[in-house]
Amino acid sequence: MTDNASPMLRPISQIAAALGIESRHVMPYGEHVAKIDIAALRPGAGNGRLVLVSSITPTPLGEGKTVTTIGLSQGLNHIGQRAIACIRQPSLGPVFGVKGGAAGGGAAQVLPMERLNLHLTGDIHAISAAHNLAAAALDARLFHEQRLGDKFSEHTGMARLDIDPGRVVWKRVVDHNDRALREIEIGVGGGSNGVTRHDGFEITAASELMAILALTNDLADMRQRIGRIILAYSLQGHAITAEDLEVAGAMTVLMRDAIHPNLMQTSENTPVLIHAGPFANIAHGNSSVLADRMALQMADYVVTEAGFGSDMGMEKFFSIKYRQAGIAPSCIVLVATLRSLKANSGKFNMKPGQSLPDEVRHANLPLLAEGCANLGWHIANARRYGLPVVVAINRFPEDSAEELSYVREFALSRGAFGVEVSDAFACGGKGTSRLAECVVAACRETGEVTLLYPDTLPLAEKIQQLVRQGYGAECAELSVQAQETLDDLERRGFGHLPLCMAKTPLSISADSALKNVPHGFVIPVSALEVCAGAGFIRVYAGNIVTMPGLSTQPAYRHIDIDSAGNIRGLS
Known part of the structure; x- marks a missing residue:
């Protein structure tokens, strides 16, 4: 694949060397991408501060959370702080669906963005392969136990698992939006085709393996976690794990290289670690513990992004990721835009791809005031966790000074530590320098994480x-x-x-x-x-779908390649 790369990009070996990573720990994937061996992690190292980026309730208009995450990391470097961004790898489902890629945009994006949005180093494919190996092994075991009956143990030397065909909980996965695969029949015809039963597919980001990759501490921990996965239940009601099926080791082998975070750079050469890609509506929606720890030992500030709003990925960061790994943010950044605040007023039934209503596109202070209630709720929600909250207003060219001032005063009145306009898209790090200074000041505040509930609660x-x-x-x-x-x-x-x-x-x-x-x-x-x-x-x-579907206007319609191998239409 040809990268549409900026000539200003540095060789990834130089980016790694500037972080103090020894060359033996750098595994290059071309000139601008590398995996960093987790052997580079030093026990007890890491005094950097973590900044957690979240947002108000998402709208089809987009809030620019990734642009702000990338731009803030650039802004911190711009004001003389060593900063790294940690983000998730995009799934091909959104890339070819409606949302598009997850590289940021404008002057605040990860480059080459084609590499990030398409395959990268194959981590998601490794997860798909490991997940589907377990599914195939489970159905093969079910088939052979039913075929051989009482003679199964005699023929194989293995104890029967007595898998209940009606209680197989491990669906198959694919990294595309494909609603036709949500409910399927497998083994149709029986006989050598296997045991006929009802099944389905989920998108790879929904796989428990994806969540495990993001939460694991090392290879041994990942192997143990994979062994504990419950795949099905027996006719007697006992859980059947990947360890019971003797497939956990092979699954781990398929994911051996995926455990190492991926290193790229922004349009201003700020380092970015990209690792794992769980969605926040069906998983915990955060990048990996390993990437965070690696970044924290190399930088003064690490900017990481939690999926969707503060009630989603941010809550799960604290309830799951912090609870397991003990990595605490020093402050929270909430991203909002004027137009998304107006959309949150509830006055419009907005759909992806439709044109903006005039009331949203132009200045409308009463409408903005209604939508600001949502910002106020998210500020209070973020403060509930005991940390200072900074509001980043992702500016668009048509935004009015009066409305920006209104949001600033409103957010401060609701308890925000600070409010700054972000011009990351247009100006990169220079456009987020004031936001970066505000974040640095917020991180100096004392705070202690407060969780919503203790482990011991029923x-x-x-x-x-x-x-x-x-x-x-x-x-x-x-x-x-x-x-x-x-x-x-x-x-x-x-x-x-x-x-x-x-x-x-x-x-x-x-x-x-x-x-x-x-x-x-x-x-x-x-x-x-x-x-x-x-x-x-x-x-x-409620009715949560773990396999998205393609819309009537999917993004893949506009993606193509030219005669020189350059990718067009990917965003």
Whole structure:
């Protein structure tokens, strides 16, 4: 693949050397990408400060969270601080769907962006291969045990697992949006085709292996976590793990290289570590613990991004990632735009790709004032975790000075430590220098992380605590199935695990139609499942889809390649 790379990019070996990484720990993938061996991690090293970037409730207009993350890291370098950004690897689903890539944009993006958005070093494909190996092994074991019956152990020397075909919980995955694969029949025809049963696909970002990659501490830890994954249940009701199936070792082999973070650079040569890519609506939505630790030992400031709004990826950063790894941010940055605040007023039913209503595009102070309630909620929500909150207003050319001033005063009145306009897209690090200075000042403030619930709280109480404190709901209502699963998880000793709420990112509630700051709502819990390897309980709030579908106007229509091999239309 030909990279549409800027001539200002430096060889990745120079970027690594400037970070103090020994050449033996650099694994080049061409001139501008490398993996950094986790052997470069030094136990006990790392005095940098972590800055966690989140946002208001997302809208189809986009808030520019990645642009701000990249731009802020450049801005910190611009004011003389050593900074690194840590972001997730984009899934091909959004890249070819509606959202597009995840490289940032304008003067604040990761380059070459084609490499980042397409395959990179193959980590996501390795996860897909490891995940689907387990699925194939499970169906093969089911087939052979049924084929051989009582003679299975005699023929193979292995104990029967007695897999219940109706309780296989490990679906297959693919890294594309493909709604036709959500519900399928496999083994059709029986016989040598295998056992006929109902199954389905999820997108690779939803795989528990993706969450494990982002949360693991080292190769041995990853191997143990993979072994704990529950794939199915026996006819007697016992959990069947990847270790029981004797496939955990091979799965780890497929992911051996994926454990090493990827190093790239921004348009201003600021280093960026890219690792893992879990979505925040169905997983924890944060880049890897390993990338954070590596960056923190090399830089004064590490800027990392949590998926979607503060009720989603940010909450999961604290409830899951911080709880497991102990890495605490020094401050939180909330990203907002004038137009997304107006969209959050709830006055419009906005869809991706549609033109902006005049009320949103032009100055409209009353509409902005209504939408600012959403910003106020997210400031209060972020402050609940005990850290200073900085608001970054991602500026667009048409933004009025009066409206920018209004948002600044509003955010300060609601408890923000500081509010700064970000011109990252237009001006890169220079355009975020004031934001960077504000962040540095915020990081000097003393703060201590406060979690929403303790590990020891029973699962039922954790759910109620999360929806009341984390979303402002009246309560959660569990379906009969969810309550039965909850009771079973408590009996089986999983009650100590944190929650990973799978819900819509488009509302603070579980109903995407409820905009701004809804009140008096209930969170419906339809199902629970344990991710024993990742170390959390996934809680499904309503009808959550783990395999997205393509829209009527998918991005792939505009992506092509020219005769010189240059990629066009990718963003």
